[in-house]
Amino acid sequence: MSGDARSSAFEIELRLLLEAIFLRFHYDFRSYSMASLRRRVTAALSALGCETVSALQEKILHQPETFTALLQYLTVQVSDMFRDPAFFLAFRQHVVPELATYPSPRVWIAGASSGEEVYTVAIILAEEGLLDRALLYATDINPDAIAKAKAGVYAEERIPTFAANHRAAGGKQPFERYYTSAYGHAAFDRKLRDRVVFADHSLATDSVFAEVQAVTCRNVLIYFDRTLQERAVGLFRDALSRRGFLGLGAMESLQLTKQSSAFEPFLPELKWYRRS
Amino acid sequence: MVPPLLSRPRETELVVVGASAGAVDALGELLPALPADARVPFVVVVHVPPSKPSLLVDLFSSKCALAVRQPFDKQPIEPGVWIAAPDYHLLVERDRTFAVSIDEPVNYSRPSIDVLFESAAVVYGRALAAVVLTGASRDGAAGARKVRAEGGLVLVQDPSEAEVDVMPRAAIEESTPELVAPLAQLAQALRDISRGRP
Ligand SMILES: C[S@@+](CC[C@H](N)C(=O)[O-])C[C@H]1O[C@@H](n2cnc3c(N)ncnc32)[C@H](O)[C@@H]1O
Numbered sequence: 001m002s003g004d005a006r007s008s009a010f011e012i013e014l015r016l017l018l019e020a021i022f023l024r025f026h027y028d029f030r031s032y033s034m035a036s037l038r039r040r041v042t043a044a045l046s047a048l049g050c051e052t053v054s055a056l057q058e059k060i061l062h063q064p065e066t067f068t069a070l071l072q073y074l075t076v077q078v079s080d081m082f083r084d085p086a087f088f089l090a091f092r093q094h095v096v097p098e099l100a101t102y103p104s105p106r107v108w109i110a111g112a113s114s115g116e117e118v119y120t121v122a123i124i125l126a127e128e129g130l131l132d133r134a135l136l137y138a139t140d141i142n143p144d145a146i147a148k149a150k151a152g153v154y155a156e157e158r159i160p161t162f163a164a165n166h167r168a169a170g171g172k173q174p175f176e177r178y179y180t181s182a183y184g185h186a187a188f189d190r191k192l193r194d195r196v197v198f199a200d201h202s203l204a205t206d207s208v209f210a211e212v213q214a215v216t217c218r219n220v221l222i223y224f225d226r227t228l229q230e231r232a233v234g235l236f237r238d239a240l241s242r243r244g245f246l247g248l249g250a251m252e253s254l255q256l257t258k259q260s261s262a263f264e265p266f267l268p269e270l271k272w273y274r275r276s
Numbered sequence: 277m278v279p280p281l282l283s284r285p286r287e288t289e290l291v292v293v294g295a296s297a298g299a300v301d302a303l304g305e306l307l308p309a310l311p312a313d314a315r316v317p318f319v320v321v322v323h324v325p326p327s328k329p330s331l332l333v334d335l336f337s338s339k340c341a342l343a344v345r346q347p348f349d350k351q352p353i354e355p356g357v358w359i360a361a362p363d364y365h366l367l368v369e370r371d372r373t374f375a376v377s378i379d380e381p382v383n384y385s386r387p388s389i390d391v392l393f394e395s396a397a398v399v400y401g402r403a404l405a406a407v408v409l410t411g412a413s414r415d416g417a418a419g420a421r422k423v424r425a426e427g428g429l430v431l432v433q434d435p436s437e438a439e440v441d442v443m444p445r446a447a448i449e450e451s452t453p454e455l456v457a458p459l460a461q462l463a464q465a466l467r468d469i470s471r472g473r474p
Contacts (some may be wrong), residue, residue, distance in 0.1 A: 035367035035395045
């Protein structure tokens with residue numbers, strides 16, 4: 001059998017698996033990047049002790065509790081605080097002053113993962129004197145990630161990177177101020193999440209839930225195909241107030257979407273756009 | 277009867293290249309040798325600390341006849357030289373567009389050569405050629421094996437010539453390449469491939 005035929009067997013099984021997941025668990029991965037899913041499902045196979053994707057499908061249908069484990073492979077939980085400091089410096093210097101003109105500005109962090117980006121935004125708003133009257137929505141489809149985001153506890157060995165990025169992003173306070181350390185962990189100040197609403201929300205299946213003045217959605221769209229990217233950007237368009245801000249990840253842009261007329265470049269080289 | 281697929285002469289439609297320690301010199305010999313009329317895209321993963329590959333684009337642009345670019349997400353894979361962005365994996369989709377991911381590093385590397393090679397092997401099969409150059413890691417070896425398994429070509433820099441021989445040696449161990457040769461000869465092979473000759 002040729003390699004091509006073998007790989008298409010894998011792809012057929014993969015599509016069937018995604019269909020089964022949608023029908024049984026209502027998670028919709030059917031329009032995700034196949035190249036990425038292929039890798040992640042291959043990793044899940046060995047971790048969950050399955051020879052084939054079909055076997056994995058049987059397993060999650062008949063032992064639904066294993067789906068939680070599979071979800072950890074299907075969603076990518078890689079994050080950092082102040083990742084790409086220049087992006088967050090621009091947020092601080094150019095977006096926050098505009099948000100400050102609203103009595104109660106709202107920011108939506110879509111695909112917030114385990115919360116690093118949420119604390120990043122909260123720290124900047126706190127340093128700029130805006131956190132007390134702001135409201136942050138932090139959404140994700142992975143319940144374990146949301147639980148971690150709420151807890152706000154990270155391995156202490158990550159602190160030097162966080163702190164260096166914070167400084168590079170124009171940090172105004174000593175970073176130690178934001179957490180307490182114990183037993184190799186850093187627990188972030190609860191005050192930082194007083195103004196955060198954490199919610200389970202899918203850019204693939206859910207709709208707009210609030211009007212916001214800024215959205216950050218970073219390193220999430222790269223996992224979607226172009227159709228799903230359109231859907232997600234459509235949600236941001238509908239959620240944003242006029243002249244609201246959209247910030248994307250370093251490798252993402254609105255270049256290929258059909259929504260370009262709804263947005264204008266704000267600081268496009270830093271991936272900041274503005275609702276027109 | 278031989279199935280038509282196998283009797284068809286090989287036509288390479290994509291070349292993927294992986295390089296690590298010593299990459300700048302090796303690529304500096306290889307990429308400028310590619311002709312301006314190359315019909316085949318060349319996709320390169322280089323291990324360098326984050327933020328450096330954008331410098332590589334500038335560095336090689338001035339030396340190459342082909343356009344040298346950094347691919348963005350979902351961009352169609354057109355002829356020219358593409359150098360993976362720092363801190364993201366680069367992959368290939370079935371519809372021959374680029375995809376990027378921020379998945380965990382593989383072989384301590386992001387971008388990882390294995391990730392590019394494996395995803396390209398699935399899509400291009402026999403129409404893929406993979407090149408492993410100098411480097412101090414084993415990244416690329418598993419990818420090269422996958423390329424061979426899917427019917428593609430594997431070319432490896434002669435370890436005795438490579439600045440660091442670990443990576444070419446690992447690729448040779450794992451994949452039994454079609455060609456192990458010094459850069460000058462690899463450059464000739466790529467020139468042939470890029471003009472649609474096997
Ligand atoms: C690589 S993380 C990005 C984390 C963070 N935004 C950053 O850039 O550091 C991607 C996140 O997107 C989430 N995600 C995947 N599909 C989603 C969807 N349909 N709706 C909302 N979030 C999703 C994943 O669960 C994961 O937490």
